[in-house]
Amino acid sequence: MNHLSAEQAKVWLTDILFDIAGSTLYAVGVHMFTAPNHIAPGGVTGIATMINYLLGAPIGTVSLLINIPLLFLSFKLLGKAMTVKTLKSVFIMSLILNVMNFILPVYTKNPLLAALFGGVGIGAGLAIIFMRGGTTGGTDIAARLLQLKFPYIPMGRAMLLVDCVVLITSSFVYRQLESALYGLIAIFTCTRVLDSLLYGVDVGKMVLVISEKSQEISKAIINDLDRGATLLAGKGAYSGNDKYVVLSAVRKNQFHKLKNLVYDIDPRAFIIVAEAGEIMGEGFKPIQNKTK
Template identity: 55%
Template sequence: MGIVKKSRVRELSIDFLAYLIGSGLYAVAVNTFSAPNNIAPGGVTGLSILINYVTQAPIGTVMFLLNIPLFLLGLYLLGWKFIAKTVVATFMMSIIIDVTAPFIPAYQGDMILVALFGGVLEGLGLGLVFLRGATTGGSDLAARLLSLKFPHLSLGRLMLSVDAVVILVAALVFQNVESVLYAVIMLFVSSRVVDGLLYGADRGKMILVVSRKSGEIAKEVMDQLERGVTLLQGKGAYTGENQEVLLCAVRRHEVAKLHTIVRTVDPDAFWMVAEAGEIMGEGFKKLKAPDRKKRRNKT
């Protein structure tokens, strides 16, 4: 029981640290780049910046209030454990945005720099929160909810779709086409950074090789690249011959070496290279099973 408690405290501490750092980065993005330059980069944050522009209401406070309906919907669809983390992360971010607003200097120089650096900081802040299994509400939570319906789409792309609506509203409020265009740049950069943090470290290539020498190729791949290989049973539709299809996942920089191996062993091999958005397992991102461990400890 003591081991379980210690592990739980450690996980909560890491969560808190990630939320704190992520909130700080996001606060800099909002207070230094977005709000002072009338850029509403989508989502509840963008709506809060618009409301602040019109009423001078605190951005962080408005963010939290606007998120309450999404919290209730998320509680119903995603469960209280996920929403509990999201409420904590959103509350921290709202507080930090309002508390740091008077102390963080605003940058009102080159608008391209505003969009780029604002997008990077926003993406880093959101990505840290996402990595710990929460969101910061708004389009982040909306993207999580949409991912239940569209699991094949990344969070970054779903956020991009949701935020586009807010950007259109910002065009009417600010009545400035340039601020909207910069918001699009910031939003795009942010979504790419989020995807990079969540999936970038585990992206790679999936290789399929059809060859009469698949066994030899597999041996060379395991010896030279130290990558696991799976041999699938296939059958040529035209020839009717049974053939083995080699399946292998590699890092991007290993594709050229694998190409050399295949062509050296069998110049007539047929092969395909596909993008692998996320690879989990030995040699890549490790699978975790905290629930199973907890059950074993309890027994």
């Protein structure tokens, strides 16, 4: 029992450290880049940024107040464990947002750069928090609820969908269309950084090659591209002939060479290409669990 308690304490301490690190990066993106340039970076923070502009209320405090009713929704739909982790992350995030407001310098020279670097800071901060299974509330909860119904939607894109209303509202609050446009850039940058850190940067192409010369093609992929290939047993639905289908995963910059390689061996080959959001294993990112 004592061992279990010590292990739980270790997990909670690690979660808190990740929350602090992620919240600090998030606060840098907000207070140093987006808020001073009248850019609402979506979600509850975007709403809090606009309220801060109108009333002068602290962004962290407003974010906490907005999240309170959302936490009740989280408790009902996502369960107690998720809600407790969310409450912890929301409190730490709100506290650091308020504290960093008095520490960080502001950048106002170029709104485009502010949108880009603000998005990087916010996206990296969220990714660090999400890596431990936490959430900062607000549209993060809405995005996770959306994923319950549509699990194939990446977290970053799910958040992008629920942030559109905030962007439209910001153009009216700040009375300039540019605020919404810069906000869109910030959110897009945030989602790209978030998805890259959560789902990996080892993206590539998954290729299926149907050919009468499958074995020759697979050997060429192994020897010329230094990539693995798997032969899948198949049968032509129309012809009824047995054949092999070549399955291979390559980096994006190798796909053009693979296509030419297949064409040189069999110009009549049939190629199916799909985006591989993350590739793990030899030659790509190692398979490991970083959340323990």
